[in-house]
Amino acid sequence: MPAPGSALASTAVTDLIEATAALVAVPSESHHEGALADLVEQRLRAAPHLRVDRVGDNVVARTDLGREQRLVVAGHLDTVPADGNGSPRVDGDVLWGLGSADMKGGLAVMLELATTIAEPAIDVTWVFYAGEEVAAVHNGLRTLLAERPDLVDGDAALLGEPTDGVLEVGCQGSMRLAVTLRGARAHTARPWMGRNALHRAGHLLAALDAYEGRRPVLDGCEYREALQAVFVEGGVAGNVVPDLAVVTLNHRFAPDRTAAEARAHVEQVIALHLEPGDDVEVVDVADAAPPGLHHPLLATLRARNDLDVRAKLGWTDVSRFAAAGIPAANFGPGDSALAHTRDERVERSSLEVVRDALGDLLRHGA
C-alpha cells in the first residue's frame, strides 16, 4: 500500500475492479438505465470542473477550457439481460458479472478520469448513454447526435466498447438482405409439374459457401468482408413442392464502400442465381466507418502508448460519430468475446491499460 500523500495516492484509492463492481451491482438492462444514469450523473455533478447535462437517461459531462482540440469519450450504460450473472463477484484481479466487460469496466475508467483530471490538455466530453444493446431507435447516442449535436460534438471520438486495450479503428458496415426465390407448387409425386424454390436456393447457398470476401487494407489495417446466410425459410407441406424460398443474408462490408456499393456487390455475387420474379430487399443497413487513424488525437493515443491497432470487423456506434464527421475508434477494457456470455468478466490489467493510455492522452494532448 503506498504511503498517504504519495504521487500514486489517487490511483491507489480507486481500485478499478471495485469501481467496476459497484457499477455492475446497479442493474441497467436496456430500457432500465435510470438508476445507473442517476449514479453516474451524481458522480459527475460532484466534479466542479465539469458541465453536466442529462437528456433522458443519457448523461453528458464536458470540460470547457478553450483547448484547441476536443475528444469525445462515449460508453453505453445498458446491458443485455442477465443470465445468472447479475451480481458482481471479485476473484483476485478478476471481476465477474453482467456488463463487467460490455462495458461497465469502460464506464469505471471514464468516471475515474472524468472526475480526477480537472485540467486536461485537451477538452473532453464524456458521454454515458442508454439503449445500445437494443434496436437503433432506442440508441441514446443516436438521440444525442440527432437532437443535441452541440453536446456531443468534438474533433475525434473514442468508444469504450471492449477491445482489451487494442485500438480497434473504424468499423465495417452491416447489411441484411432478404432474397426471395420463386418456384411453382406441385405434388411431390409429380414434382416436374412445378419448380422447387428450395432447390433453387441451394445454388445460391452453395455460391455463398464459396464466397471469398475482399480484405482491403485501410490506414494499415486489414478489413475483411463477409457474406453469410443467416436464415432460410421455405416449405408448404410434406407433400408439396415449395414455391417460395426466402434466404436472409448478412453482408459485412469494409469502410471503403458505401452501403449502395455494398448492395451492388451482393447483387453481383448472387445475380447468377436470380431470375425474373425474384426479389432482393434490403432489410436493414448500418454504414461502415473509416479508420480515422490520421487524426492527431487517435494517432497520438496509439503512438505514445505503443497500442496494437486492428480493424474493427463488427459494427459499433463509432459509425454514428463517423457519420457526423467525427473520426472515431473503439478502445476499452475487457474481451469482446466474453460479452453477452454467462462468463463475462474483466481483468484488472485490462482496466489499467486503458485508464493509463487514455489518462496520458488527456494530460498531454496531441
Place this chain on the structure above:
Amino acid sequence: MPAPGSALASTAVTDLIEATAALVAVPSESHHEGALADLVEQRLRAAPHLRVDRVGDNVVARTDLGREQRLVVAGHLDTVPADGNGSPRVDGDVLWGLGSADMKGGLAVMLELATTIAEPAIDVTWVFYAGEEVAAVHNGLRTLLAERPDLVDGDAALLGEPTDGVLEVGCQGSMRLAVTLRGARAHTARPWMGRNALHRAGHLLAALDAYEGRRPVLDGCEYREALQAVFVEGGVAGNVVPDLAVVTLNHRFAPDRTAAEARAHVEQVIALHLEPGDDVEVVDVADAAPPGLHHPLLATLRARNDLDVRAKLGWTDVSRFAAAGIPAANFGPGDSALAHTRDERVERSSLEVVRDALGDLLRHGA
C-alpha cells in the same frame, strides 16, 4: 325422358350427378363422418342381398353368394375442410362442391351398384371408411385391416379415388427424411471462426436440383421416382452464423423397391454432402404397392372396357391392400388435380364411365 318401363329405367332414375350432390350436401370433414356413415348404412341395409357391418364410422356391405372370386371396392367418406365450396351446385352435367371428385362421386357409384346389382357374377365387398384425409392413425381402412380383416378380405381390390376413369395401378411409396447438417456458430463479422450449416445445406439442395429419378416400367406401366426438399429450417439470429440446418426430404419410390432399399438410395444420393455428426432420420414411410394388373379381375376390368392404364405416382390406400396380399388399383370418377381445391367438381360422363365399367365387371366376372 325414357318411357316408363324401358330398359334404361333404373339408370335414368338414378341421376349420378344428383346422387353425388346428395352426398356432398352431407358434410363429412375428417373426424365428423358420422352423419354420412349413417346415411350410407341406411341405404345399404335397405338392400336385402347385402350383409352390413359397421365399425365406428366405417361401413362394410357384402354379398355372400359363394362366388369363386371376391372383389373389394373401397372409398373414403371424409373430405378435407371446406373452402367456400361446402354446398353442392349442379350446373348442367357438372357438379361443383367439396368432395365431388374426392370422392363422393365414387361413393355415389358404389352405392348405386351395391344396391342395384343383387346377383353379381362375383362376390363384392363394399367398404365405406372414415379418416383418409388425415394422419394414418385415423384411417378407417387401416383400422378394418388390423381389427376386422375378415370384413375386408378379397381376391382383388379397387379404390375409388379420382382417376377420371383411368385404371391407375399400384402406387409409389413415400418416405420423409429429416437431414440435419451441423456447423459451428460464430459472429457474422467473423464467420471464419465458425461454419455455416445453411451454406452446407446449399450443396445438398443443389444436388437435389440435379437429381434424375428412375423410371422403371412394371407390368407395362412407367413409374417415376422423385426426391424433393419440402422444408428447410435454419437460423439463429441476424448476426450469427447458423450451426444447424434441417432439410426435410420427400422421396417417392417405385413398387420395385422396398422402403429399406429406398432409404439406402436416398442416403447414397446425399452421402457426398454428409459428414460425421450429421443425422438422417426417417420421419415417416409408406410402402409402395405393385401394379397387380396380372390379377384376372383387374385384367378383365381393363380389357372389357378398353381402359387406359397408368402407374399411380402418388401414394394411396391401395398400398394397404397390397400389404395385406390383395392386388389393388385406383379407379374412380373425377380429376385428382381438382381434389382439395375450391374448384372441385365432377362431370357426369366421368361418373357414368366408372359406373358402367365396374357394373360390367360385377355382372360378368373375370
